[in-house]
Each structure stands twice: as C-alpha cells, then as structure tokens.
Amino acid sequence: MKKLLTVLSCITLIVLVLVSATGCATTAEAPVAESNSVAEVQPAVEQQVESVADTAIEAAIKALDPKRGEGKTIGVVAFFQANDWNRNALQAITDNLEVYGYTVNIIDGNGDAAKMNAAVNTHIANKVAGIIMAGGDGTALKSGCAKIVEAGIPYTVIDMFQEGAITNVMADNWGGGTQLGLYVVNETKGKGKVLILDTPSWVTLLARADAADVVFNPHRSDDPTKGIVVERFDIDAGNAVTDAQTKVAAALAADPDNNIKAIVTTWNLPAVGAYAALKAAGRTDDVVIASGDTGKDVLQAMREPEAGKWVFMGQNSYVLGTRAAQGLDLALNGQADLVPFAQFGPTYFVSNLGGPDDAVIDGSEIKLQSPEQHWMEVFGTEFGTIN
Known part of the structure; x- marks a missing residue:
C-alpha cells in the first residue's frame, strides 16, 4: 500500500510538473501569438483607417x-x-x-x-x-x-x-509620379535617355512629370551611357495621340545609337501615341513605357504581342x-x-508583366499603421518596451 501511494505521488508530481511546464510555455509564446494576430489584423485595420x-x-x-x-x-x-x-x-x-x-x-x-x-x-x-x-x-x-x-x-x-x-x-499625382520614376530607374539601371511627355499647363499632370523627374536627379549625366539624360516634350491636350506619336517618332529617328531607354507620359493618350511610334520604329522591346492614367486604350495596347515592358499609374475616375x-x-x-x-x-500601379502570380515589385511600398503597429513591426517588441 505504501509503495502504491508512493507511485501515485510520483505520478501526481509528474503531472503537476508537465502542467506547469505547459503553462510556462504558453506564457512564453504569448508575445509570438500576439505578434501573429497583429499581422493578421493589419489589413483590416488599414482598410478601416482608409474608410473612416x-x-x-x-x-x-x-x-x-x-x-x-x-x-x-x-x-x-x-x-x-x-x-x-x-x-x-x-x-x-x-x-x-x-x-x-x-x-x-x-x-x-x-x-x-x-x-x-x-x-x-x-x-x-x-x-x-x-x-x-x-x-x-x-x-x-x-x-x-x-x-x-x-x-x-x-x-x-x-x-x-x-x-x-x-x-x-x-x-495622388505626386506619389504616382515618384513610382513611375522609380520603375524607370530600376529598369534602365540608371542609364540612358528618358523622354517625358507632359501637358504642363495641367497642374496635376505637371506634378507627375516633376515627381518622376526628381527621382532621376542622382543619376543625371550628359552622357546617356553613364547616367540618365532627360528630354521633356509639351503635348497638345486637344491632339494628344498624334502630337505624341509625331514627337516620339522624331526623337527615335534622331537616336541612331538607341540611347532612348524609357518614355514617361503623364496621361494615357500620349502613351498611346508614343507606343505607336515605338511600334513603327521597331523599338518596343528595348524602350520601357511608364505612363499615367487608366484607359481601355492603354490596357488593350499593353497586352498586344508587340508591347514591351509597360507600367502605368492608374486611377479610378x-x-x-x-x-x-x-x-x-x-x-x-x-x-x-x-x-x-x-x-x-x-492609386494603382499596373504592369503588363504583372498580375496575381507575378506582382509588380518595383517602386515603394506604403503601409498605413498606428504607432503601436509600426513599433511592433520595426522593433519586434511591445509598444513602449525599452531594451
């Protein structure tokens, strides 16, 4: 009987130890679980902030x-x-x-x-x-x-x-223009001639052109083989497709060394004209298009077999x-x-090489966060924790 009590006591002690250990493990893992829950809730929180x-x-x-x-x-x-x-x-x-x-x-x-x-x-x-x-x-x-x-x-x-x-x-014309500039820099590796087609009297379009152009500042050069050379064109709003096509065609004809590597347009109609000029010159494969505004014309053109790399800053009018x-x-x-x-x-960033299985990764990422969420993501500890 005494041996039986001893055995039962040992079993009870082992169970208590295991329960205690499990409790400690649960306590130790709590911050991890909380961190995961923050990550899971993040999209919902962002959506809530945006829709207030x-x-x-x-x-x-x-x-x-x-x-x-x-x-x-x-x-x-x-x-x-x-x-x-x-x-x-x-x-x-x-x-x-x-x-x-x-x-x-x-x-x-x-x-x-x-x-x-x-x-x-x-x-x-x-x-x-x-x-x-x-x-x-x-x-x-x-x-x-x-x-x-x-x-x-x-x-x-x-x-x-x-x-x-x-x-x-x-x-967001300023953020959108910056995204276009970042994409061009990534695709050209910071070298080559970039044509910017703009309608500058239209202030919001000018904002896109200027924002993209500022991104090129660290890479500027007089030599397109060593850095970025920018040439800007004013496009007639009332005749945008034809005007853009004519000006891009002339620029391509004056570029025997194929130094033109990218074209930035601040809205969709000049992009259609620029693309037509690239097709006619056989330059769609080696010139990137980065354009502004959503349009069925752009969406259809960028899906043509001849189209090269093309992104646009889209918006829902x-x-x-x-x-x-x-x-x-x-x-x-x-x-x-x-x-x-x-x-x-x-604001959207749309690429003819992107999609749900091949997302566009160029450009910056913007997250809406509370101070607590940002602290957790960047420092990995509870808000206010001082190491």
Missing part, C-alpha cells in the same frame, strides 16, 4: 432627404468625353446626383479651356444650384472658377486645385466623380464642414 472619412460622408448622405435634389440643376463642365477617364467620372457624377432628384446638365468643352469657361458662364446664367468642374487645365480655368465664386454658387473640382472650391478631388458629387451634395444641404478640402482617390 468615406464612412462619415456616406452616413451623412444617407441621413439626408432622399428627394432633396428635386427642382435643382447641377451644372457640369466636362473637359471632353472622348476618353474613358472623363466618361467614367461623368457617369459617377450622374449616378450620385440623379438618384436624389437632381437634374444634371453636362456641357462638353471638347478639350478647349475657352469653351469650358464659356460653359461656366452658361451655367451661371441658368442659375444652377451647384457646379462641378470635371477635369481640364486648372490654370486656364481659374478665371471661370473665379466667376463661380463671385456668383456665390457652391462648386467642386476634379483633378485640379481651385480657389473657393468645396473640395478638390484627384489621384468613377471614385473621383463620386467624391466630387457627394461633396457638392453635402454642401448644398448645409454639411460642407464634413467635406475634406482635398481628397485623393485610390
């Missing part, structure tokens, strides 16, 4: 009278309706206003700033409730926008900054149109204070 403003605006809009737009006309001044970016933005404006009873009157400027300013005068004369400037040369449209302010009409703008606008909606319409809607209903002065839509 959108959620507040959506909630405010839903709380308004669903028939608030009846009897009111919104005047829209369109840059032109000949490309996908503009059509998408205009569709969003219509979708987000007509549903509440507003009448949407769109006047197409056909790429002419003078016609767009004249359209502003027409809308003012028609005593519209609000105006949306949907793209265009922001510099040339300042006089028209000043008249809107003088008339006391609330207005919002897309792809520009204007004095007195309720909100200025655009893509439907989102931009939505935010411009929502901002005006709120302002007309006494809630302008909820609308941000400047709003950025999502």
Whole structure:
C-alpha cells in the first residue's frame, strides 16, 4: 500500500510538473501569438483607417432627404468625353446626383479651356444650384472658377486645385509620379535617355512629370551611357495621340545609337501615341513605357504581342466623380464642414508583366499603421518596451 501511494505521488508530481511546464510555455509564446494576430489584423485595420472619412460622408448622405435634389440643376463642365477617364467620372457624377432628384446638365468643352469657361458662364446664367468642374487645365480655368465664386454658387473640382472650391478631388499625382520614376530607374539601371511627355499647363499632370523627374536627379549625366539624360516634350491636350506619336517618332529617328531607354507620359493618350511610334520604329522591346492614367486604350495596347515592358499609374475616375458629387451634395444641404478640402482617390500601379502570380515589385511600398503597429513591426517588441 505504501509503495502504491508512493507511485501515485510520483505520478501526481509528474503531472503537476508537465502542467506547469505547459503553462510556462504558453506564457512564453504569448508575445509570438500576439505578434501573429497583429499581422493578421493589419489589413483590416488599414482598410478601416482608409474608410473612416468615406464612412462619415456616406452616413451623412444617407441621413439626408432622399428627394432633396428635386427642382435643382447641377451644372457640369466636362473637359471632353472622348476618353474613358472623363466618361467614367461623368457617369459617377450622374449616378450620385440623379438618384436624389437632381437634374444634371453636362456641357462638353471638347478639350478647349475657352469653351469650358464659356460653359461656366452658361451655367451661371441658368442659375444652377451647384457646379462641378470635371477635369481640364486648372490654370486656364481659374478665371471661370473665379466667376463661380463671385456668383456665390457652391462648386467642386476634379483633378485640379481651385480657389473657393468645396473640395478638390484627384489621384495622388505626386506619389504616382515618384513610382513611375522609380520603375524607370530600376529598369534602365540608371542609364540612358528618358523622354517625358507632359501637358504642363495641367497642374496635376505637371506634378507627375516633376515627381518622376526628381527621382532621376542622382543619376543625371550628359552622357546617356553613364547616367540618365532627360528630354521633356509639351503635348497638345486637344491632339494628344498624334502630337505624341509625331514627337516620339522624331526623337527615335534622331537616336541612331538607341540611347532612348524609357518614355514617361503623364496621361494615357500620349502613351498611346508614343507606343505607336515605338511600334513603327521597331523599338518596343528595348524602350520601357511608364505612363499615367487608366484607359481601355492603354490596357488593350499593353497586352498586344508587340508591347514591351509597360507600367502605368492608374486611377479610378468613377471614385473621383463620386467624391466630387457627394461633396457638392453635402454642401448644398448645409454639411460642407464634413467635406475634406482635398481628397485623393485610390492609386494603382499596373504592369503588363504583372498580375496575381507575378506582382509588380518595383517602386515603394506604403503601409498605413498606428504607432503601436509600426513599433511592433520595426522593433519586434511591445509598444513602449525599452531594451
């Protein structure tokens, strides 16, 4: 009996030791488990941070009278309706206003700033409730926008900054341009001639060109075999495809040593023209294209068998149109204070060599994090831990 008690005591002691060891192991592993949970929660947290403003605006809009737009006309001044970016933005404006009873009157400027300013005068004369400037040369449209302010009409703008606008909606042109510049540097190894096709009077496009150009600074040289040589071209907004094709073709003809290694365009139509020139010259394989703006024309062209490496900074103009319409809607209903002065839509980085199985890895990575998340990821310890 005594031996049996001794055996049972030993077994009990072993069990207690094992339980204690298991508890210690669990305690020791807790930080690892917590670290994993932070990583798993990260995407959800980022999405939550990004959508805070959108959620507040959506909630405010839903709380308004669903028939608030009846009897009111919104005047829209369109840059032109000949490309996908503009059509998408205009569709969003219509979708987000007509549903509440507003009448949407769109006047197409056909790429002419003078016609767009004249359209502003027409809308003012028609005593519209609000105006949306949907793209265009922001510099040339300042006089028209000043008249809107003088008339006391609330207005919002897309792809520009204007004095007195309720909100200025655009893509992150500065970050997007930097990404394009980084991609070109990586692909060219910091050597060769780079052509930049821009429409500089359009401030947001100029921002993309300048941001890309700054990335080239550490690599600049007068010799394209030793560094980057940049040549910039102004592209006519009203004849962008043909103008870009003509200028790129001339540059390629003057480049017998094939020093041109990349072409940066600040929007999609010049990219289409540049690509046509490269195809005609048989240079698609050795010249990288880095362009701005989403367009079906670019997406289809970059998937052609002849296309070489091609990336573009994409944006969703439907989102931009939505935010411009929502901002005006709120302002007309006494809630302008909820609308941000400047709003950025999502920016994409699209490559014809990329996809879910071959993601684009060039360029910088941006993460939205809290101080606690950043501390954990960078230092690997709990926030506030001092080693």
